[in-house]
Amino acid sequence: MNLPFEPQRQTQDYQASDAAHHIHAFVDQKALNAEGPRVMVRGEGLYLWDSEGKRYLDGMSGLWCTQLGYGRKDLTAAAAAQMDQLAYYNMFFHTTHPAVIELSELLFSLLPKHYSHVIYTNSGSEANEVLIRTVRRYWQVLGKPQKKIMIGRWNGYHGSTLAASALGGMKFMHEMGGLIPDVAHIDEPYWYAQGGELTPAEFGRRCALQLEEKILELGAQNVAGFIAEPFQGAGGMIFPPESYWPEIQRICRQYDVLLCADEVIGGFGRTGEWFAHQYFGFEPDTLSIAKGLTSGYLPMGGLVLSKRMAEALVERGGVFAHGLTYSGHPVAAAVALANLKALRDEGIVRQVKDDTGPYLHTLLHEVFGNHPLIGEIQGTGLLAALQFVEDKGTRKRFANENDLAWQCRTFGFEEGVIIRSTLGRMIMAPALVASRAELDELVDKTRIAVDRTARIAGKL
Ligand code: PXG
Numbered sequence: 001m002n003l004p005f006e007p008q009r010q011t012q013d014y015q016a017s018d019a020a021h022h023i024h025a026f027v028d029q030k031a032l033n034a035e036g037p038r039v040m041v042r043g044e045g046l047y048l049w050d051s052e053g054k055r056y057l058d059g060m061s062g063l064w065c066t067q068l069g070y071g072r073k074d075l076t077a078a079a080a081a082q083m084d085q086l087a088y089y090n091m092f093f094h095t096t097h098p099a100v101i102e103l104s105e106l107l108f109s110l111l112p113k114h115y116s117h118v119i120y121t122n123s124g125s126e127a128n129e130v131l132i133r134t135v136r137r138y139w140q141v142l143g144k145p146q147k148k149i150m151i152g153r154w155n156g157y158h159g160s161t162l163a164a165s166a167l168g169g170m171k172f173m174h175e176m177g178g179l180i181p182d183v184a185h186i187d188e189p190y191w192y193a194q195g196g197e198l199t200p201a202e203f204g205r206r207c208a209l210q211l212e213e214k215i216l217e218l219g220a221q222n223v224a225g226f227i228a229e230p231f232q233g234a235g236g237m238i239f240p241p242e243s244y245w246p247e248i249q250r251i252c253r254q255y256d257v258l259l260c261a262d263e264v265i266g267g268f269g270r271t272g273e274w275f276a277h278q279y280f281g282f283e284p285d286t287l288s289i290a291k292g293l294t295s296g297y298l299p300m301g302g303l304v305l306s307k308r309m310a311e312a313l314v315e316r317g318g319v320f321a322h323g324l325t326y327s328g329h330p331v332a333a334a335v336a337l338a339n340l341k342a343l344r345d346e347g348i349v350r351q352v353k354d355d356t357g358p359y360l361h362t363l364l365h366e367v368f369g370n371h372p373l374i375g376e377i378q379g380t381g382l383l384a385a386l387q388f389v390e391d392k393g394t395r396k397r398f399a400n401e402n403d404l405a406w407q408c409r410t411f412g413f414e415e416g417v418i419i420r421s422t423l424g425r426m427i428m429a430p431a432l433v434a435s436r437a438e439l440d441e442l443v444d445k446t447r448i449a450v451d452r453t454a455r456i457a458g459k460l
Pocket of ligand 1: 122125158159160205229233262293301
């Protein structure tokens, strides 16, 4: 075997030790132990290698993270230099450091001008934990402490910690002891599955009006904020109809409810705009960020606040009783700074908008537009979902769509491409540095996986 790395140990040896000690994410651990996890050992650009030397084109940017791809020497150099200079200090005790100052400067030069402050965290889940406390604090400062309830959406995803999973709408997570008081949910705007006879525009408005109904039911004087992903990521890369966001924004403004966008997946260029809310054309009060902030090279997240909120908290709020040991970690900040500089200076976000994004979507429509298994192609920029369908006329989905999607993902691995499966949808979100040739390969290998799935489903 000609491997591009020196394997340290046998795959089975890694797997046995992993099974002995490690509880993985979102999996039946016993079943995984029996199967043995794939051991990833190297990444370069869009490619990954496992411990058997098999190469994969990573069509998911790790977990929607690696905007710059793997193996960027400028990011490793930034981390090493910062570790040498100041590996750690904290934001407690009236202290700061240059890396975090420069990161914030750059971040706000990229954001729309009505945002001014950020609270750094280590992850997206923490950003949303902090969100709840910050939003409630904001209303306290404004003399409305009863405004505490957060409204989220069914099938939304905001993280895996207690409050973040409660904000999210994954019922199977709630059932694992994951609910907190003062959180409510409305339906997701998933027209293909739930739109029935309504047009997408009618359905988008209908879903948005559910927010108004929920606010009136709970009492606007009790509702603090509405949180949603601009497009749903983990829930299936679902784009709302165009009518949705303008109506949601109107309702939030009308009832004085903060509009909180979870940009953990949508942020940092994924849609071809710096932030997904810009693509959809609305103005949230807060933005939860993580993932692409560092291209996933180190854990870092944050909660971005509008000037209006920051002004109330800073000028009138007194002590803000919140802080994490690793908030604004210098090494993570240095890597985030190098990452954002590269995204900006190499014109990568613009390239996604003007070149590679349209290229990918043209290609997907050519290849899958008339495919017997695919009912809908959604997305923009370097972000796409393929919807499996049993009957295109009625949009009837397969009873076993989850199994089919998982099978498609497995075929993808066999073909050397990583795509994400959710309930009946296949997702692609490759690194933003993807070239046209790499996108050709992504679509080519995905087509083979989808064709193989179509054969199992009796569609080819
Ligand atoms: N918000 C959103 C919108 C996310 O997608 C989080 C918050 C939580 O971030 P952390 O950094 O705490 O994981 C996420 C995470 C998937 C998948 O399968 C997506 C995420 C996590 C795990 C799996 O698509 N997103």
